[in-house]
Amino acid sequence: MPELPEVETSRRGIDPHVCNRTINQVIIREPRLRWPVDPQISRILPGSKITSTDRRGKYLLIYTTQGCLIVHLGMSGSVRIVSASEPVRKHDHIDIVMDNHTALRYHDPRRFGAMLWTTEPVLEHDRLRHLGPEPLDDNFNIPYLYRCSRGKKVPVKTFIMDSRIVVGVGNIYANEALYMAGISPKREAGKISRQRYERLIAAIKDVIANAINVGGTTLRDFVGSDGKPGYFKQSLQVYGRAGQPCQKCQTPLTEIRIAQRSTVYCRNCQR
DNA sequence: CGAGCAACCTGCATGC
DNA sequence: TGCATGCAGGTTGCTC
Numbered sequence: 001m002p003e004l005p006e007v008e009t010s011r012r013g014i015d016p017h018v019c020n021r022t023i024n025q026v027i028i029r030e031p032r033l034r035w036p037v038d039p040q041i042s043r044i045l046p047g048s049k050i051t052s053t054d055r056r057g058k059y060l061l062i063y064t065t066q067g068c069l070i071v072h073l074g075m076s077g078s079v080r081i082v083s084a085s086e087p088v089r090k091h092d093h094i095d096i097v098m099d100n101h102t103a104l105r106y107h108d109p110r111r112f113g114a115m116l117w118t119t120e121p122v123l124e125h126d127r128l129r130h131l132g133p134e135p136l137d138d139n140f141n142i143p144y145l146y147r148c149s150r151g152k153k154v155p156v157k158t159f160i161m162d163s164r165i166v167v168g169v170g171n172i173y174a175n176e177a178l179y180m181a182g183i184s185p186k187r188e189a190g191k192i193s194r195q196r197y198e199r200l201i202a203a204i205k206d207v208i209a210n211a212i213n214v215g216g217t218t219l220r221d222f223v224g225s226d227g228k229p230g231y232f233k234q235s236l237q238v239y240g241r242a243g244q245p246c247q248k249c250q251t252p253l254t255e256i257r258i259a260q261r262s263t264v265y266c267r268n269c270q271r
Numbered sequence: 272c273g274a275g276c277a278a279c280c281t282g283c284a285t286g287c
Numbered sequence: 288t289g290c291a292t293g294c295a296g297g298t299t300g301c302t303c
Binding site: 002003034058072073074075076110112113114127161163170171172173239261262 | 298299
Binding site: 032074076109152153260 | 274275
């Protein structure tokens with residue numbers, strides 16, 4: 001479910017419901033996420049106030065007067081605002097209960113996600129320290145990406161999915177951006193010209209910005225109902241379309257695996 | 272050091 | 288109907 005646009009959509013959805021609320025209780029039903037949830041937070045957080053939310057890559061940041069919760073949704077995680085009395089479903093692992101009897105409820109069947117706690121400067125946290133620039137930021141630009149790519153032997157798809165290079169480009173958007181840029185996902189990152197990286201950067205910024213914008217229109221549903229945003233499916237050009245004709249040249253789209261991830265591309269348009 | 276890949280989990284679709 | 292298999296939007300941390 002969650003790539004960067006979904007995380008941003010979630011953040012925007014919960015923000016007005018959590019900011020300036022005081023935390024009454026933290027209920028940890030299942031601490032075994034990607035990393036164990038610090039049991040101390042059930043003691044520390046009650047009484048403190050949520051001051052703001054932010055996002056770094058796919059990490060959702062919830063700042064409080066005592067420290068910061070760093071939330072990752074993994075492959076299957078979601079957060080939503082519920083009435084604190086709403087019955088829990090399977091995989092509702094954590095509730096942050098607030099003073100108006102609502103709760104921020106964390107749900108994650110596969111438990112690849114995380115909820116970390118820090119009282120240190122957040123961006124220096126071990127999980128965030130090594131992250132590359134945000135894809136929509138101006139410091140994700142041609143000189144930067146071109147320089148990073150030199151000498152890299154990995155396929156360009158693996159390269160742009162590396163969070164040390166740029167954050168937030170997951171499997172879906174990597175496939176889409178490479179299609180938009182006309183670059184084969186298999187091509188060696190270090191052997192791609194500056195000009196072609198220019199196209200690729202534009203494509204990455206475009207696909208992510210569009211997904212965030214569309215996500216915004218279904219924001220209320222997303223938060224209220226726990227449903228998938230469902231926005232992207234219509235606009236996807238290659239992901240999940242193996243065998244179907246390329247929209248530009250009608251060649252059937254090819255599916256291969258790169259670094260164990262499903263990769264779909266047009267072998268005619270993408271070189 | 273970089274590159275490749277197994278591992279962490281559950282749910283769901285598919286095929287026998 | 289039941290069971291085995293393979294796949295899924297992410298990331299870390301092993302090996303070589």
